[in-house]
Amino acid sequence: MAEEQDETKDKDEVIVRMSKEEWEYVKDLHVSVDYKEGFETLTPKQQDYTVRHLRDSVGIEFIAGLLFTFIIMVWSLYMDAPLKELANPSDTPLDERAPWYFIGLQELLIYFDPWLAGVVIPSILFVGLIALPFIDPNKESGIGRYSFRARPIAVSAFCFGYAMWYILIVVGQFFRGPGRVFYWPWEDKTVVKDALPVEMVNFHIAGGFAFFILYFSACVIAPRLIFKGFYKTLGTTRYYIFVSLMAIMLLVPIKIFLRYIFDVKYILSLEIFNTALNF
Amino acid sequence: MEEKKEKEQKGKSIKDLAKGTQVWKAIFGDLLFGEFKPFSPINSLMRGIAKIMQLHPYNMSVGGKRIIMYTFCLGGLSVFFFALLTCTGAFLMIYYNPDVNKAYANVEDFRYIVPFGVLIRNMHRWTAHLMVMFVSLHMLRVFLTGAYKPPRELNWIVGVILLVFTMLSSFTGYLLPWDQLAYWGVTIGCSMGENAPLLGAKGPFALLESGKDVNSILVGGAAVGQPTLLRFYLLHAIALPLGIAGLMGFHFWRIRRAGGVSGPL
Ligand code: HEM
Numbered sequence: 001m002a003e004e005q006d007e008t009k010d011k012d013e014v015i016v017r018m019s020k021e022e023w024e025y026v027k028d029l030h031v032s033v034d035y036k037e038g039f040e041t042l043t044p045k046q047q048d049y050t051v052r053h054l055r056d057s058v059g060i061e062f063i064a065g066l067l068f069t070f071i072i073m074v075w076s077l078y079m080d081a082p083l084k085e086l087a088n089p090s091d092t093p094l095d096e097r098a099p100w101y102f103i104g105l106q107e108l109l110i111y112f113d114p115w116l117a118g119v120v121i122p123s124i125l126f127v128g129l130i131a132l133p134f135i136d137p138n139k140e141s142g143i144g145r146y147s148f149r150a151r152p153i154a155v156s157a158f159c160f161g162y163a164m165w166y167i168l169i170v171v172g173q174f175f176r177g178p179g180r181v182f183y184w185p186w187e188d189k190t191v192v193k194d195a196l197p198v199e200m201v202n203f204h205i206a207g208g209f210a211f212f213i214l215y216f217s218a219c220v221i222a223p224r225l226i227f228k229g230f231y232k233t234l235g236t237t238r239y240y241i242f243v244s245l246m247a248i249m250l251l252v253p254i255k256i257f258l259r260y261i262f263d264v265k266y267i268l269s270l271e272i273f274n275t276a277l278n279f
Numbered sequence: 280m281e282e283k284k285e286k287e288q289k290g291k292s293i294k295d296l297a298k299g300t301q302v303w304k305a306i307f308g309d310l311l312f313g314e315f316k317p318f319s320p321i322n323s324l325m326r327g328i329a330k331i332m333q334l335h336p337y338n339m340s341v342g343g344k345r346i347i348m349y350t351f352c353l354g355g356l357s358v359f360f361f362a363l364l365t366c367t368g369a370f371l372m373i374y375y376n377p378d379v380n381k382a383y384a385n386v387e388d389f390r391y392i393v394p395f396g397v398l399i400r401n402m403h404r405w406t407a408h409l410m411v412m413f414v415s416l417h418m419l420r421v422f423l424t425g426a427y428k429p430p431r432e433l434n435w436i437v438g439v440i441l442l443v444f445t446m447l448s449s450f451t452g453y454l455l456p457w458d459q460l461a462y463w464g465v466t467i468g469c470s471m472g473e474n475a476p477l478l479g480a481k482g483p484f485a486l487l488e489s490g491k492d493v494n495s496i497l498v499g500g501a502a503v504g505q506p507t508l509l510r511f512y513l514l515h516a517i518a519l520p521l522g523i524a525g526l527m528g529f530h531f532w533r534i535r536r537a538g539g540v541s542g543p544l
Binding site: 060061064065068069072073075076077079080081082083084085086087088089091092093096097098099100101102105106113114115117118119120122126129130132133134136138139140141142143144145146147150151155158162273275276277 | 352355356359360363379383386387390397398400401402403404405406408409411419422423424425426427428429431432435436439443446449450453456457458459460461462463464466467468470471472473474475476479481482483484502503504541
């Protein structure tokens with residue numbers, strides 16, 4: 001217990017360089033800090049630096065707040081929040097859409113069954129985000145600065161997922177017209193476009209199983225071979241968690257690709273206890 | 280003598296000239312670029328704010344100009360947006376009734392009757408969009424600077440929950456005007472819960488009937504209606520803001536415990 005306290009004390013103890021006059025001024029703000037003689041010997045520039053940043057950072061945040069107050073005021077003066085006609089449960093609009101931050105999920109509904117798109121995928125996303133600090137084996141480097149080189153795999157993996165989330169939002173928000181049909185920006189969204197009656201195909205059940213088994217095996221084996229020492233630094237548990245999360249994430253673009261190029265409806269369509277499970 | 284002065288004046292750039300004016304000094308002189316005077320009123324104000332917020336410890340290692348290029352103020356602005364939403368939301372609550380027969384008319388009143396009603400409603404709506412966007416950008420910056428690594432893992436987890444709460448706040452607020460947009464947007468959103476495996480009525484291996492599944496806890500019935508409006512209103516105006524405020528307090532306290540915002544030492 002005592003040791004633990006000492007440890008936290010160490011972390012709290014900070015060295016602040018300032019002149020005695022400044023110390024007199026700030027000492028009541030941070031009670032736990034002691035004044036040690038000798039800091040007056042620092043160059044004026046150093047003294048200045050250590051104290052100045054507080055004023056500067058709060059000042060900049062203050063100005064950022066003012067700037068955004070201004071932006072929001074102007075935006076609100078010139079653009080009204082939408083209000084359509086009174087809700088009518090018996091009149092489903094043609095272009096029924098979720099609010100923009102959930103439109104990525106609505107976009108997934110086109111490619112996956114609702115239980116996957118609306119429940120399973122967001123849950124995996126949430127759990128994956130929470131587990132992220134524990135999956136990352138690199139506890140030391142790349143803290144406190146923007147650095148791709150210090151942790152290339154982590155940064156690429158996260159940015160890929162983050163970009164996908166926003167790309168889905170942009171497509172769902174700006175490229176979908178009535179009936180959630182794809183519209184290019186230059187097409188008139190008030191003209192209802194018939195979705196072309198495409199015959200969608202499913203993989204044969206054996207093919208579906210084969211696809212998933214091959215896919216997941218490849219995802220498990222490939223990183224071990226490509227990145228040297230990757231498996232070792234991660235450790236077995238972390239490696240399998242990381243690789244399965246990545247594999248699941250990559251399935252989203254793969255499914256979209258299969259849908260657009262080969263009109264694939266489901267890769268694997270199962271029926272267990274009278275329940276259809278489609279992937 | 281006079282000529283010399285004039286020449287001197289001409290030699291200066293416009294910026295130097297502007298720096299000499301009282302307006303410039305009043306705005307920027309002390310706050311950002313000027314000489315450091317610990318006892319000046321602006322500086323005292325900044326220290327006061329910092330002290331109350333308990334956000335920036337003295338050893339903050341990021342210099343003033345660098346903080347813009349490091350945190351981009353994204354977390355700070357999220358706090359600011361939350362405060363703005365609380366104020367405008369409190370104003371909207373004065374006139375709003377969570378009743379399907381009144382809600383829409385109340386919102387129309389903001390447009391035509393309530394003084395400053397349009398402005399406040401617009402501000403509430405646009406700020407909510409900005410907040411969702413900035414919180415997710417803040418997450419990106421935290422990731423890219425590796426600020427989730429020890430000792431900050433717990434703060435990352437709190438952050439993820441804050442992100443979800445922020446989205447849920449926006450989502451529950453979306454229903455309140457009770458117009459077509461709101462009704463069908465929320466119907467789409469809630470239909471997701473209906474499809475949960477085991478616990479949703481339409482999901483695989485459904486155990487519960489429609490109207491009694493997980494989704495109906497949120498919706499209060501088989502379809503979006505009066506019970507939904509009341510539930511969403513209570514979540515939106517009481518439960519979620521309290522949750523967010525509490526978690527934010529914890530978030531900031533954790534930043535302090537970690538010795539301040541991570542940054543190049
Ligand atoms: C309502 C939402 C949120 C608010 C108001 C908020 C506020 C803040 C503020 C003011 C800071 C100080 C540094 C800065 O401005 O960047 C901060 C830091 C931090 N935030 Fe958030 N945040 C929110 C959501 C999140 C989310 C979604 C995450 C991650 C998933 C997160 C993780 C962190 C971490 C780890 C730090 C410490 C960063 C460092 O030391 O560099 N926060 N937050």
